[in-house]
Amino acid sequence: MRFFDRFKQGELRLTRIEAFSDGVFAIVVTLLVLELKVPVLKDHSSAGELIHQLVELAPKFLSWLISFIIVCKFWLNHHHLLGLARHADYAMVWLNSIFLMGQSFIPFPTALMGEYPTNRLAVCLFGCVFALNTLLFIALNRYIVRNLLKPELLGLQDPHALRKAMVGPLSYLVGAAAAWVSVHAAFVIYLLTPLFYITPPSWHGPAGGAATAGDGIRD
Amino acid sequence: MRFFDRFKQGELRLTRIEAFSDGVFAIVVTLLVLELKVPVLKDHSSAGELIHQLVELAPKFLSWLISFIIVCKFWLNHHHLLGLARHADYAMVWLNSIFLMGQSFIPFPTALMGEYPTNRLAVCLFGCVFALNTLLFIALNRYIVRNLLKPELLGLQDPHALRKAMVGPLSYLVGAAAAWVSVHAAFVIYLLTPLFYITPPSWHGPAGGAATAGDGIRD
């Protein structure tokens, strides 16, 4: 048996993979708020000074908002994807772990962009990290669709799925490039990107009929 | 098919939504304690200096206590609500994600009020955030009751439910307004608000019979 084939062995329980992944997702989105540090006030009772300090925190609030929405979108896609798999194997678990490594890294570029919103490199890195995360998700997606798809879903795949999926990473990379021209443009692109693909994925059968309602991800 | 109708598609697994939500709730309540920082003592062995410093921390303990109780109440209501749904769709997942975003934000206003309990704006913001969170929950509640209710629960809704639900946000807003007169009054209102709606929700059938015991949220 060849070395790489060994990774296709084993039938692992999806429930624990989901539990571990859900834990990572939940902690990532909640840790993001820790970057919103309470400002230091000279006059503790001054509402004016506090409002001034909170306005200064605006880039941090915005970074937090963008990352939160994107991680929720990843969670939703992950939820959808694992619903397509009939079981897990070792290759999938490692692709999933590397994907989760990318997710758990998100608080760092988020904090960096929130702290230095005028630093073109910090804003650029934010987009690069999210582009990379989307590519890691696409790799996981392709592996599951090709190797672990539930039998009843075979042939129901959207032939344009990969092309559509590449919209995400491309858009983040456009934002990352835009940061060197205008950090404001980059912020706008990062904020708009999840909206492009926030709608539910559709699964079309070979005859073109929509198969979303019966796509087998029910509980 | 119209754009917004696409969000009503898909049948998502409630178990993973609950797992993700439970993770966020659990992390939020546990992160709250991180704001209770160990005080810096000049004389490490002095019990007197420590007791003095712990008394200084009293507003932080109180903020922690109030937020903990309120988040637990949100968790309980969320638990109850998801027990009413027959399945999930994309619109519900996004309403749930935005609601969880509000929950994950709670450590920030809690820390702010704990750090600056005499700052009217900090105390006011605390109430505003909780009013907003309650509104986000009401939005999720309405969507589920109108679109995803289990068939056996149809017609069992409390006609006064919405009016009752508005007590929460109104009470928090009264607290937020009271902060500009007296921060002590605001603290008292924040502490009392969850007590108003801490009792179990009642579901009455059309004939007025109590239907709580059979409201379908059993495991």
Place this chain on the structure above:
Amino acid sequence: MRFFDRFKQGELRLTRIEAFSDGVFAIVVTLLVLELKVPVLKDHSSAGELIHQLVELAPKFLSWLISFIIVCKFWLNHHHLLGLARHADYAMVWLNSIFLMGQSFIPFPTALMGEYPTNRLAVCLFGCVFALNTLLFIALNRYIVRNLLKPELLGLQDPHALRKAMVGPLSYLVGAAAAWVSVHAAFVIYLLTPLFYITPPSWHGPAGGAATAGDGIRD
């Protein structure tokens, strides 16, 4: 219907209560390590300076160890206890929430004792918090055994259970009192207390036969 009776209504799903509780337990034990801060070295490459600094951290390691073991013990007892319940009601959920509030507070006294191990008040507070936590668990335990016990377990209760359960809080209070004489004695008592009740609980039937193997907590 009287006010307090309303809390005995509702049949809540034990699975979500367990998921929320497990999340809080898992986060508490893992957050404890955050108090073990990397020491500041003048000479970054000096093994000698690092070993000196790590020895200085010994009280923090010890506090971490004690709290970790005790929280695991609470988790185990909680696991056992919820296995006895046939379902949950609102009163149980609130007793559980208050118990979890106590658990989530544990990192604070742990950090305090680790930071100021020679401060009698800090060491005393540690014991008081754990005594209180044990009392909160006993309250939850009593409520479940009296109101929510699975029918097949009725009459199988250990008549000495409460007296045994009081060993924990008493021992912690003895430790808390000992802190005013010798902090070392208090550390020893805190370390030994979980060993007293680390063994599995036994359930004896009315005829005195051991009923542990069939105590209904199987999956």
Place this chain on the structure above:
Amino acid sequence: MRFFDRFKQGELRLTRIEAFSDGVFAIVVTLLVLELKVPVLKDHSSAGELIHQLVELAPKFLSWLISFIIVCKFWLNHHHLLGLARHADYAMVWLNSIFLMGQSFIPFPTALMGEYPTNRLAVCLFGCVFALNTLLFIALNRYIVRNLLKPELLGLQDPHALRKAMVGPLSYLVGAAAAWVSVHAAFVIYLLTPLFYITPPSWHGPAGGAATAGDGIRD
């Protein structure tokens, strides 16, 4: 009944043990990123200064990467192992708790090595902690295989399993020793160790036939 036999009593639910363990694993891997602190820049907008600071963070990124991969590997092995058990008893729960204590400790040596990558003691301690963690896992593994194995898996054990399992701790100890000669060599060994045993475990029947596909860990 002898004292130690009492620990072999009780049939505990594997689902909650898995939920608690998954929570700890998920939090550990996600907390690791908190050590990647946003650098302090003099000129907030300087990309050059930021890139210089990020290069300085390289040892922290590397420590984070190594620990993340290793903890994922532990999670995967733990997942596999608990799939072999027919139920849990108290001894297993305590072995599991001590193993999780080791896991939750990982952020500390990771941060230490990331902060002081030229300090031989810091790099050495990292290897020692992982060697100890692997030994704790082996202890848990042995206990389950000897006492709690599902009946259908009896006799399917790999006779070389223990010898293979010792490769991990030995390799980490070699790395720990190598740190005193060259910290770079130690980093390389730590990075390569998980690759040695990243492939799926094989279970061979007495007749030598591969039994992986039917090793009973399916959901």
